[in-house]
Amino acid sequence: MKKNLPALALASMLVLTGCDRLGIGNPFSENEVSCGSEEVKGILIQLVRDRTEGETVKTFDDDDFKEQAFADIGIAHIRNMVERLDIGIDEVRTTEKTASSGKLKCEATLRLEIPEDIVGYAAAANRAIGGSNKKTPDFFERHYRKEGAYYIKTIAYSVQQTDDKRKIFAELNQADDVIRPVSELVSMALMKEPLDTARKMNEELEAAEAEAQEARAAEEAAAQEALGQEQEAARVSEWEERYQLARSEFEQFWKGLPPAVQNKLQASQKTWKSGMDKICASKAKAEGETPNGIKISELVCRTAETEARLEGLYNRKKAVIDEMVRESDKKERAAKAALDGAVQALPADIAETVMPEYRNWQNGLNAKCADGDEYGLAQSDCRIRETDAKTKEIRGYLIE
Incomplete structure (x- = not known):
């Protein structure tokens, strides 16, 4: 008689004995336990499902996640997604049997059929945080191979009956390598909607900030336009003095350089001077609306460029001389x-x-x-x- 236990009966007999080990009451105690029995497969499937759920819960219990956009993701969301994973055990083989204890060492192929929307959500979330553009995220693809409609992985586990043969225990080897990628996939899929919401909020904030910046720019333009000729003339004088001061400091620094260093920097100095003339003339033409406004913009630009060049040469001086x-x-x-x-x-x-x-x-x-x-x-x-x-x-x- 084939021993297909109803799912509810199987779940009621499962006994949690540790993170990577589950036990089940054995209603067929007269039969020898095997690596590929339906009871053992059921234990392994439940173990993978429980561990995946538990690891995912830990992820969203982290304080950093609670303070971010993922705070609303609870156990119900996690359990619902984990339950949608179709988990199967195929290609079972016995690798070792210990006669004294009756313990079996086994290998099998873990088969996962994952709904396309879960994989798609995980891939989208992975891209959103800077991951690859692959349809299947790298962190999952490294551990599970795609084969047709399934993702598969070879697993190793052990099976043993209690002495009275009333219970069967199965223990998954290297459980982290099996569980973590699945938990990460589920976690990433759950993050997709909160990430979309956060991105939308950020876009709205950025749009509002852009509008505010445009408003500020308009206000500044209006204020600039309101400046009288006398105020502009005063600003021209002020920036002429500042530019002359910057030039004086630069020339003093340049004269203090050894002639050999001056010769070394002469070509780059000419290039900088030519570039400054073009940049500042273009900037003044673009920004200035009156003759004095054009002159002020050019002086501001030349002052900033000269000060930046002086700072750059100060920083380069030792390296060039060395x-x-x-x-x-x-x-x-x-x-x-x-x-x-x-x-x-x-x-x-x-x-x-x-x-x-x-x-x-x-x-x-x-x-x-x-x-x-x-x-x-x-x-x-x-x-x-x-x-x-x-x-x-x-x-x-x-x-x-």
């Missing part, structure tokens, strides 16, 4: 190596004549190149030039 010092050191070492090679190549008779003067030159090199800047760039350039010249001179003896 880079140039490293480059200069590298060139100086290369020049010194070339000179050393030329000296070492001198024949003994020529070296005897040349070396006294060469040593005098070496001893006086630092003194000759002492004048320069605080970073030593000019001094290094001087030493490089002198070293290159001396190398050329020494190599001249070799040609002779």
Whole structure:
């Protein structure tokens, strides 16, 4: 006789024994338990359903969720969605049987038929929070393979009867890997409507803010238009002073840079100046409605651009100088190596004549190149030039 228990009777006999383990009263105690019996399948299906519901409840019990748009999602919403999942167990196989305890180790294929709207809601919610655009969310697809109308996963579990054979217990191995993706899918699907509501509210708030900004802009335009010529003239004078102050500070900073650094930055400085002229002329033309208004807009722009350029150069100064010092050191070492090679190549008779003067030159090199800047760039350039010249001179003896 096939042992198909009615669903209500099965549910009434289930005994919760732990997060990953369920037991059931065994009405067929005269029969040996098997991995694929309908009773065992029923236990596993109920275990997956209960664990999915429990994990999903935990998600929405989190304080962060309670304070957000998901606060209204309760146990009834969760249970209703979990109950819509069609869960089945197929392709059951026994992998091990312990004779002494009667414990069976089993494998099977867990088959989920998930309504399209649940998958669609989960995918939409996943996209809304920055996830992928896939029809099935990544976090679920990584664990469950799509096969026809089903999502399937291989599961491992154990089955054992009590000594009196009055109860059957089934325990799911690695339950988190089985349950968590399903719970996450359900949770994400439940989030879809609250996310839509929150997005709609945000759009309405943004629209209201945009209208407010437009209103403020109109008020500012009206106030600007109301300014008299005398007020505009006063503003022109004020911004001329501010622009001149910004230029003065910039020029003072620029003059304080070593010439080598100025040369390094000269190209970018010209590009910036040309860009500022174009940007500020265009901005003034777009914003100004009167001759003085155009002039004020241009001065405001030039002041802001000059101050920003000065701040940028302040921030870049150390990095540029450090880079140039490293480059200069590298060139100086290369020049010194070339000179050393030329000296070492001198024949003994020529070296005897040349070396006294060469040593005098070496001893006086630092003194000759002492004048320069605080970073030593000019001094290094001087030493490089002198070293290159001396190398050329020494190599001249070799040609002779």
